[in-house]
Amino acid sequence: MAEGSNQDVIFITCRKCGKRYRVPGSAAGKRAKCTGCGEPIEVPAARPPEKPLLVQEPTPAQVQPSPYEQEAWRAQTSPGRPAANQAEAILRMKAAQRKQRTLIALFVIPIVLIVVVAALYLPSGPPDKGGTKPSTPTAVQSPETTKFIADLASTDNSVRSSAAVKLSEKLDQAAYAVPALKQALEKEENPEVRVEIGKALEKLSSK
DSSP, X not given: OEEEEOSSXXXXXXXXXXXXXXXXXXXXXXXXXXXXXXXXXXXXOOOOOOOOOXXXXXXXXXXXXXXXXXXXXXXXXXXXXXXXXXXXXXXXXHHHHHHHHHHHHHHHHHHHHHHHXXXXXXXXXXXXXXXXXXXXXXXXXXXXXXXXXXXXXXXXHHHHHHHHHHHHTOGGGHHHHHHHHHHHHHHOOOHHHHXXXXXXXXXXXXX
16 A cells, blocks of 8 residues: 655555555556565555646636726726716716615515505405305304214114204204215115205205
């Protein structure tokens, strides 16, 4: 294993016992034997000297001045007008641009805020054709409604029939009772229970 080298001397180390050697540069690429353990050692070739990195200077075409710098240069080199007046004109132009951006921001920001507030607080959708009376929010499903809906899956015909009758009396729970009754009607096989479920659906649907 080579540790370092130059044109005259190469330093190598035995991979097996770790003994270090210094051999002349003329032995590069040859094989030798470790005197300590007899392990063959290959002397690596000397590396050529590294070339220094060259930093390329940017060409004039790669260094482009900004529009303001170009304008200032033209102002200073244009004939027939003092350079001071040209520089003052450039400063006025920059001030006008800043003022224009400020006015645009002052005009756009309130509009955006109005749109956001309107989207958050104004009611969505057109008003009901029947009038402006707000709709009554749906009641929360009560524990009794939950029990009657569970009874619709009972194996007892009388329990299912009684559950349908009880659900028909829960007019404020129609949003929960109607889907459960429709599902139970599709699975019901007993004719008498089907009649009770149908009556309950008709009563809740006519609410």
